[in-house]
Amino acid sequence: MAEKPGHSIISIQKNKRSFEYIRKNFILYLFLAPAVMLVFIFNYIPMYGVTIAFKDFSPIKGILNSEWVGFEHFTSFLQSPNFQQIFMNTLKLSTFGLLLGFPVPVILALMLNQVRRAGIKKHIQLIIYAPHFISVVVIVGMLFIFLSPAGPLNNILSVFTDKPISFMSDPNYFRTIFIVSGIWQGAGFASIIYLAALSNTDPQLHDAATLDGASLLQRIWHIDIQVLKPTMTVLFILAVGGIMSVGFEKAYLLQTDMNLPTSEIIDTYVYKRGLQAGDWSFGAAVGLFNSVISLALLVIVNYVVKKLNGETLY
Template sequence: MDKVSRKITQTTKRKGSRKNYTKNNFILYFFLAPAVVLVFIFNYIPMYGVTIAFKDFSPIKGIMGSEWVGLDHFMSFMQSPNFQQIFINTIKLSGFELLIGFPIPIILAIMVNQLRRAKVKKNIQLIIYAPYFLSTVVIAGMLFIFLSPAGPVNGILTLFTDEPISFMTDPSYFRSIFIASGIWQAAGFSSIIYVAALSNVDPQLHDAATIDGASLLQRIIHIDLQALKPTIAVLFILAIGGIMGVGFEKAYLLQTDMNLPASEIIDTYVYKRGLQAGDWSFGAAVGLFNSVISLVLLITANTIVKKLNGETLY
């Protein structure tokens, strides 16, 4: 009975403390309310439209009046002749971009953190952050100009080869171009959060390690990387969850009729079938299929990282 009464008392105290906290911080909830309302209106209410993935949607009949077809669109997508190619292209692009691109912002942040002259540090940060603010359209245009048969890259290569290389029409080059350009554009800006995390490291830890004879590499491994572990874990989980979202804009802009075997991904396929061809239900089904896989990957990555590292996203 004592244990039961003790638990009841503790529960009552917790409820009382929550009420007091809410009452004392009412103004904070007041300022938070508009953001919650906006998220609900623009993120949750539109989710009702996902039901067209299970219907033969007609704009004239509307969502409610359209015929229910169940999983027909999902089966149609998975049984289509190019399903395997599109799915593999999406996984390969995202997987290689994650494998190659994820460590680079960490390395950049550690390198920037080692700079001691403030002016030099600011100039280098400005240089590596700048590409992020270029439009994807501009990036695609630059790639077509630089990598065209008459472009500067082929101008250098033709000094050693007989014929120029058609980078933008050869499927074997598409993946490398896509990943390399993405890393160049986003790596610097992505390193900001790691630089911020490293700024919280106590300099006395480095001083003490230096006095004990630790080398620069040892200090980076045992001090800097240890401080970055929680941040790396959370961002890695988010990156795994977004592995199916390759990036529609650049993939679509870099597509040509010749490189389609490597450049056609789920997002571009949804755009062509759902919007250009007007097959709304099929496009919604493929998009929902993509989102479900992303959710499963996010939960799986969060569970694995939590068991291995103790860090978790939620």
């Protein structure tokens, strides 16, 4: 089908305007160039290494000369006896962490927004932001100390129980420890973005609602929550997109021989098979499988949210 003359003229005019805009703002694009180059070099070029997931990779032969095996490693992982357990452990840990942890920063931001005295507000923010800057290794060390059979928590519980509870070795407590410690460490710092969004709220809205007799909770629900809604939507979509990326470091450090039935997740499994056992191709295949699942979830949730309320990530 031939292009209409009017459309071609409009297209040429748009191209001229774009070229003119780039020419006038050449210096700004020049400042952007290093960032684009860094992303290209460290994020896009390494994607070539994903091809080892479809090969029987040998460091001696290299990626190009290694034998092509197709989906053999993916099939091996999907048919392995512990696939269902590892996959469900990852899914449960991330899903529960998202459902329980996502509302906490929002609630913290709403509470902090009601503190009117700047001095008190700064001290509270300092206290709740501090855990974010503690190393994961230190956090895990603290957990082992506080939750050990001779630790402070068991000393308190000894009033009600006859024997100490082995929190760190009992599989039933692993998810609770992982999720609660993660919320404690990250919720305060995550509330910053919500506080920034709330700072743009027009004070006249609250004044008008107060004059109309609206209570504090009503003003929070009908004004503050509505202001936070676009930010919450975008962050929720991003959180769902990373739902399969639980976090290798803390999960691996919290693992013991006794809690493996619930603590073995995809990230730790990839580390053990891919790096410790030297099965590079199998580890890459499992990691790629994890990434594909995350991408699919991101696209699906973004589509569903867009249909429900019009807010979208892209």
